[in-house]
Amino acid sequence: MFDALSNRLELVFKKLRGAGRLSEKNIKDAMREVRQALLEADVNYKVARDFVKAVEAKAVGSDVLKSIEPGQQVVKIVHDELVTLLGGKAEPLAPVTKTPTVYMICGLQGSGKTTLTGKLALMNKRKSKKPLMVAADIYRPAAVKQLKVLADSIDVEHFHIEGKSPQKICQEAVKYAEKNFIDLVILDTAGRLHVDDELMKELEEIKDLVKPDELLLVADAMTGQDAVNIAKEFHDRLDITGVVLSKLDGDARGGAALSIRQVTGCPIKLASVGEKLSELEPFHPDRLASRILGMGDIVSLVEKAQDTIDMEAAEKMQKKILKAQFDFEDFLEQIQQIRKMGPLENLMGMIPGVGKAMKGISIDEKDVNRMMAIVQSMTTEERRNPRLIDGSRKKRIAVGSGNSVQTVNQLLKQFATMQKMFNNMNKMKFKGMPKGLMPF
Ligand SMILES: Nc1nc2c(ncn2[C@@H]2O[C@H](COP(=O)(O)OP(=O)(O)O)[C@@H](O)[C@H]2O)c(=O)[nH]1
Ligand SMILES: [Mg+2]
The missing domain is CATH 3.40.50.300 (P-loop containing nucleotide triphosphate hydrolases)
Incomplete structure (x- = not known):
């Protein structure tokens, strides 16, 4: 439903980011385009006007312009204003406690x-x-x-x-x-x-x-x-x-x-x-706002990925994910690629959905090493089809990688959860996601 609006906004923000240093004029121009995009999405004209005014006031009035990544900051202000527009917090229904x-x-x-x-x-x-x-x-x-x-x-x-x-x-x-x-x-x-x-x-x-x-x-x-x-x-x-x-x-x-x-x-x-x-x-409200804006901080993640990752391989991977054909072979390859991009924790925070889900959970590089050791101890066949991994294979992998069977089990379970997540993302029509970006 929000594809057209998403695409329009994405273009506006791309321009903002591309501008490097921002001036008041850059922001005003961008906001005019945001307003136009909202009106084209059939947003009430008063709502669109007030929205843009609020964003502009925050963007121009603060230290945004002097910050390191002003474009990014403006996107964040737009996001926060969108959340407010949609009502701020989720409002649950009256609980079914009294009968009836x-x-x-x-x-x-x-x-x-x-x-x-x-x-x-x-x-x-x-x-x-x-x-x-x-x-x-x-x-x-x-x-x-x-x-x-x-x-x-x-x-x-x-x-x-x-x-x-x-x-x-x-x-x-x-x-x-x-x-x-x-x-x-x-x-x-x-x-x-x-x-x-x-x-x-x-x-x-x-x-x-x-x-x-x-x-x-x-x-x-x-x-x-x-x-x-x-x-x-x-x-x-x-x-x-x-x-x-x-x-x-x-x-x-x-x-x-x-x-x-x-x-x-x-x-x-x-x-x-x-x-x-x-x-x-x-x-x-926050989920819808992120969806409309093409998912959180994803654009900067793409930019980062583009610098370090082989785009052709990345696109192939994304196709696999969308078809839920992602296996441990791909997993290993991904981890190796991503490692080139910087500390995992920072990267995870930028991924839509994942950032929030991982809040409070710190990623230990040692855990990642252990994970990789386990996957490396699998045969190619097992990596392609983790369902093959029965009790005796688990034992072999555990010994081979210097881990307990329990740890192996844990990884298998996490992997299954991840596959489910990819499946769900697929259902969500992950259109906000720029080409060539893998969700982890
Ligand atoms: N695609 C879609 N169709 C819906 C949704 N909610 C209702 N409908 C369809 O809209 C039509 C009217 O729904 P109905 O519940 O009979 O409306 P009522 O007249 O307000 O009771 C039906 O064909 C429903 O199947 C929805 O969220 N999505
Ligand atoms: Mg009815």
């Missing part, structure tokens, strides 16, 4: 309410909670059936009373939940094509009757600025507790996601990223 906890879902027709109801039910079921999906959309004939089918597919109980008003259905659902040890009641309310007074009144009444712990608005990220305006109208009337951005997996330009928090003042709590019921994620 009530989540009320609202939004326009087609925004993804019923789907979200199913997703929340599944998420909580997986945490051993007992959810109840409530069909309170009585206007669309198929709506009740749709909810029932979803509920059945995940083996969750659903609730509906034929011929009653949505207000009554919701009220009765909560009563039912109290008697039946339900942990979480999820109210799937009706939508309309547009915000109208009748709908708002109905939602207000339901809210007053059931006093939900969360009143979530589902905003369709594909609808761009409309989603922002709708969210504002809902929030003004209903005082919602959180926004769920749906269809973030789509190919819209992302402006809604970037503007909604600032315009409504309401936190984005969840991101819905697909039609499947498992495709729901907590919304993390």
